[in-house]
Amino acid sequence: MGKILYLLTRDCQKKDLDKAIAVFLNLVVTQQMKAKIPYIVHAFMQYAQKAEGVIPASVTTTFPLSEKQKKELAKTFSFDEGMSKEVVDPSILGGVIVAFEGKRIDASFRSALNRMAHQL
Numbered sequence: 433m434g435k436i437l438y439l440l441t442r443d444c445q446k447k448d449l450d451k452a453i454a455v456f457l458n459l460v461v462t463q464q465m466k467a468k469i470p471y472i473v474h475a476f477m478q479y480a481q482k483a484e485g486v487i488p489a490s491v492t493t494t495f496p497l498s499e500k501q502k503k504e505l506a507k508t509f510s511f512d513e514g515m516s517k518e519v520v521d522p523s524i525l526g527g528v529i530v531a532f533e534g535k536r537i538d539a540s541f542r543s544a545l546n547r548m549a550h551q552l
Contacts, residue, residue, distance in 0.1 A: 433460070433468070434475025438483065481515065488515040489532035492540070494522050505530065509537070 437456050444452050460466060481488060489511035491497065497505070497518060506513035511532045524540035531537075 433465070433472045434477070435479045437472065437476045438479045442480075442483075488512065488517070489530060490517045490519060492519040492521050492524060492529040492531075494520065494524055494526055496520055 437453075440452050440456055441449060460469065460472070465472070489506070489509065491502070491505055502513055502516065502518070505528070506516060509530050509532060524542045525545070526541040527539045527544070529536065529538045529540050529543075
């Protein structure tokens, strides 16, 4: 259903968007799928991001990043800075954890210390 919503709305002119969404919602109601709306929206977002080449990411640090740091991370790892979710987690002690496209790059101090502890 998320794909259907995307295909229904992607080429709509702004003036026709409300009508297209109303048609889709009518379909959802007539098919008794109101409870599935959160899942449909999630599927829509995933499909739209993939179709438009947008790569969402999650960036975890011990403190909020500056705009410059956000841009550098997005450029380094090739993800869309505007679609990144920033998480502040002091328990990682320092460094950064970047997750995108099903990958997780953990360059946190906590993980480095854990690896050293296992090697000893």
